Amino acid sequence: MTSTTETVDKVISGDVRAVARVIRDIDDGIPEVRDVLKALYPHTGRAYVIGVTGAPGVGKSTLVDQMIAHLRAKDKSLGILAVDPTSPFSGGAILGDRVRMQRHSMDEGVYIRSMATRGHFGGLTQSTRSAIDVLDAMGKDIIIVETVGVGQDEVDVVRSAHTTVICVIPGMGDDIQAIKAGILEVGDIFLINKADREGSDKTMSDLRLMIDMDQKKHEGGTWRPPILKAQAVFDQGVAELLDEIDKHAEYLVSVYGNLRFRSRKDKVREELSEMVKNRLIEAVMAGITGSGEFEDTVEAIVRGELDPYTASDNLILPKLALNDTG
Amino acid sequence: MSLTYNREMLEEAREAYDRWNREVEETFEKHPERLKRFSTVSDMEIQRIYTPADVQDQDFNRDIGAPGQYPFTRGVQPTMYRGRLWTMRMFAGLGSAGDTNTRFHHLVKAGQTGLSTAFDMPTLMGYDTDSPRARGECGKCGVAIDTVRDMEDLFEGLPINRITTSMTINPPAPVIWGMYIAMAELRGIDRRKLGGTIQNDMLKEFIAQKTFMCPPKPSLRLITDTVEFGTKEVPRWNTISISGYHIREAGSTAVQELAFTLGDGIAYVEAALNRGLDVDDFAPRLSFFFNSHLDFFEETAKFRAARRMWARIMEERFHAKNQRSLWLRFHTQTAGCSLTAQQPYNNIVRTALQALAAVMGGTQSLHTNSLDEVLAIPTEEAATIALRTQQIIAEECGAANSIDPLGGSYMVEALTDRLEDEAFEIINKIDDMGGMLSAIEKNFPQQEIADAAYRYQQQIDRKEKTVVGVNKYANDEESLPVEILQIDEELERLQIERTVRIRNDRDNQKTRECLEKLEEACVEGHNVMPPIIEAAKAYATLQEMCDVFRKVFGEYRDPGIY
């Protein structure tokens, strides 16, 4: 078993297998990986993180594939995290985003990793944040996180990004209303892909209206999210997107002085509460499910012996050494 | 109005069948039906019995007619097999051009009446044998063709001015066809005498078979070039074989096979019309290619429905005036995906029944699979049995004595109607999406096929559908041994040597100029066929010409729909 130091050294030197294994450990919730993450932490904070999100079928993977090509031409090293949903029925997942980026798989400067949302306690947000840290420590200049932006979890993920790009396609109409929940608020740049399709002008004006009404994120600031048109499959609009991302980066520097999230109280607060929450859940849940207490309690509620409010108090409070008047 | 069945008779029949149904229900109360559900391989539910009631609205003139009469339900030619049997055309290709040439001669001697060529993966994908991407694949699933020299060896000693040749080739189709024409002309044969088919159907590649090169729009342009060239210069050639075979092999249902194939056909007609061609100039040379799968009646009905649907589409949608524009002529191949590796001799039976369905369906040309298809390229013996299967059907069992023998069967007519209705529903959906190209971009047919394939596999695994010898009547003992064809490993090395030699020995200046002319044609929008034929005669290789396409039109990559 490799020691923490060995692993850390390998990650920092860019060893792909070591990085892949660390991310796997994060995914699988291996406790020892925390030590690795602690040791890697001082090496993070360099990478620029771009979030790309949008409903299935809008062409995110194709867009990311083109972004990779452009950024590699500028000699940037890249880490890509492609997140796909875990099946709620089986717990398995087909991770197919990589297919559209496979032409880069032999490029040593690009590291592509597919992740499933998994949905266990701690879930997507923490795993992806930690994976971002690992790719950061590995030395990647730019990290792109691609998610299906429909759930609250995925919305949280993009909070770890410097710039978030929301992708839509023309004619989404009512679907734009549907994705409004939290998504529009976190967008820094909006991109209408497959812009040759019918309805792209209308989609643009609809979006413009909704964004201008709804942008809490940029309230008080001077960044007005641009809406771009693109046809990723034909490499049209991608250079313009990257230009806007550059502009956004400059904007962040002008407002915050630097690009280090962890030098900003609001970001740290966000991340810390998330991590504390996950740590708590991890620590307490392990005990409850492992000992069978959880299942016993389930059966007690089913038999009508107990209400869930009392049941959860019974499970948790003793673990926290608190009582409910305390 | 020319209702087939009169109202009085329908009343009588209804009473008789009501009585029958009551009796049947009584029996099944005590002794349940043999299965919970009776369905076709496509999972279409089948009734206990079909009666006149199931076809009561059939209008003779509108729906049936006579063979050679609109809507051609009973056959496109008036004389069908009474005049001439279907062409027995066995798909063949293995190893080197010389090896395949031997197989061609054997099959012709054994009685086949048309040639059909299978190419290896590098050729199908537009690579030369010495491309790094071709390593390990030379000659493994068909013949390796790099230059017109290979084409000459392939057809050595065969009367291509008298026999028709089918070539199953898609992205590189213009190049392979160009090499064929070049080869013929080098032999002194006038191109106007050449008869045959190139598959040349890229839409179904994006949907099902997945040999890719360029994206959909430029692929369509290249296809239209070949249609235009054929119409003017090679009038006896079918420049496109609009295919459903592969769609079915990828796991679609019979209805989907019909709908997506005819949907592709509609897209090709529209492309040619947009080019400025007159529908009656090219439509008579459009041909089709269907699968013949396990369910005998579903397949027979499917072929008849296809003919009727295409006639209606060509007349009502495209207003074709020439009767021949309304004809759906098709080649059929028995279903490869239905054959098993276990107890392979059972495959002879499957193929025979599938071939019979194709004959009942009025196919113009037929390939029967060999029993060892699931294991390797067929041996000569296995291919011969497959050919004999066709000959026995043609000459011993009476299937070809009368035209459309199953016409009028309540079941077959009802299924024909049903398949047509359900297929048109899907075609309407595709129209709503903006046509086939649009539907492909939206991954509609691909997803439908993936879903159907998964459903079917689950049914097999749950034993809801039987595969004899696999999930029922399987035996643990060794099956009767089958000898398999092995492709000589040396072949790849020899072929590479040959191609390299040709590249060195040719007039490279001339070849370069020809390739530049081809690039110009691609960029300027001129028909690519003339420069291709010139380049072929100058010994340009397959990949050199395909690389020009890749350069100008870009490459298409698998979007990975599962």
Added chain:
Amino acid sequence: MERNRRIRVMVAKPGLDGHDRGARIIARAFRDAGFEVVYSGLHQTPEEIVHAAIQEDVDMIGLSSLAGAHLYLFPAVVDSLKENDAGDIQVIGGGIIPEEDIPKLKAAGIREIFTPGSTLEDIVEWVRGNVNPKTS
């Protein structure tokens, strides 16, 4: 503390063969069995498959071939894994593979071959029984 790792596999199509019906069905079956499946898409060289498999830290690669080039392609994947220090990633294969080629493939390091007629359950059960998700 030992945690239950989720099995991660790659389903890959090496070479020029475009018959992906089987590969796609297997991918779905693996997902339904609770595995995480990275699908490679068509027309992958052995090196591309191996590079991807390493980045994805998969436990096993499933190769599918229906165009006869398995005797070259499957061992090429095994060899490339070894060259890249990833020989612990297991490789299985399926498709149109004659019985007599199976011993050759196994000798070259392919753990198991599933010929047509294998049920999805057979394959899933084999993976469950033979593939150990990496221990840290």
